[in-house]
Amino acid sequence: AQSVTQPDIHITVSEGASLELRCNYSYGATPYLFWYVQSPGQGLQLLLKYFSGDTLVQGIKGFEAEFKRSQSSFNLRKPSVHWSDAAEYFCGRGGATNKLIFGTGTLLAVQP
């Protein structure tokens, strides 16, 4: 069965520091990969998505992610974190007709 793994449950970074959130997906046909962000009590906001083509994907709020087929990874990065980035981040895998499967999420805390 398809699966998504986010190995880091909780990450704390200092404001202004760089950020990388890890995501691995189970092997399969070319996946559709997504990153969503959820602030407390809020819905899921799409940060970026990868379907095909350029493996480095730019998203909103200064985020980017790189699809690496050899590592089955789709890690999310941001060069300089802002306090407003504190939230929970979910990696997801979908397909042309498939449901979207989420990882367990990574809770990001930002220290001043």
Add this chain to the structure above:
Amino acid sequence: EPEVTQTPSHQVTQMGQEVILRCVPISNHLYFYWYRQILGQKVEFLVSFYNNEISEKSEIFDDQFSVERPDGSNFTLKIRSTKLEDSAMYFCASKLMGYTFGSGTRLTVV
């Protein structure tokens, strides 16, 4: 930008009562989904709906649950006899290429 709209934003119901959660997907989207998120946990798939029928459902989606697209615009999730453990945030999503989620309905069963 088109949105998925969910109503109500918060519903409190007594155990054993029926609830209907409502969603208006994006009009040209073809696939519709319900997900649930128990407080502090991951977002779990419940059911997908395409071409006016269920295309896939999870183990969570038992006989207490049903979905409908009654009028070509609304997409509803019904829980027939709510249990305490049904308390969660329920998200509707629709998809053409990417998945767009609504802001959720927080269901509290007391």
